[in-house]
Amino acid sequence: MGKRYFCDYCDRSFQDNLHNRKKHLNGVQHLRAKRLWYDLFRDAAAILQEEQTKKPCRKFLQTGQCDFGSNCRFSHMTEQDLEKLSAQVQGEQRLKELQQEGVDVPPGTIEDWLEKRAKRLSAAQSNRYCWLGSVHGRAGCCWPPTAEEDPT
Template identity: 95%
Template sequence: MGKRYFCDYCDRSFQDNLHNRKKHLNGVQHLRAKRVWYDLFRDAAAILQEEQTKKPCRKFLQTGQCDFGSNCRFSHMTEQDLEKLSAQVQGEKRLKELQREGADIPPGTIEDWLDKRAQRLSTAQSNRTGGSIRAPSWFLFGNGFESL
């Protein structure tokens, strides 16, 4: 049967040869799926800027549906959606400005949350045990830490 090519954007596979791959990669379905995929990772400011330049889609506003979907050249966002997006962009700008000024704002990563949680648990446990901190045996031996 030969090698098969799997397209992650379109979630389909086909026989891999030059003609088939070229035909697929230049096809409308693939280009639309690729655009939708990359649109998921755009920042709010870029989305807001693009949506503000578009006129509202009459059919989407009247019926709630549009035959063109994500390929429509008109905006499918309501005024409330645009206001929420604008508020989100302003919040992100303020946060960046505060971080540039040197304000002590935690980045909000999972590691930071885990550290804070561990500190909270250790203080709560020390309050219950009268000051001595004792880690459970599963914590000492089950996570790869040789000594604490």
């Protein structure tokens, strides 16, 4: 049996010869699959620029679906979607400018910060109770028991 060509975009294999490969690489299904693959890695600025040049899809606005899907030459984004995308692009640009200026921007989200804050506050609260315990003549609650202390 001869060599076989496997197309990663289409998840398909066929006999590898010049005619079959050329026919496949110029085929509609392959070009569509290849475009979908590369669209996954486009940045928000490129998507925003493309979507702003398109007119809204009337069929999508009326029914919520379009027969052409991602191949539609009209935009399926609402005004709110475009605003969110624009805000994302502006945020990415600000972050890029700050990094170029040399400002140290810590990675992370608000959720990470809140989680760290909650841990810090709970640790401070437990330390406070240890300190209060030692004031009343008891050993600190965070200290391990010694051999001289009575466990009861």
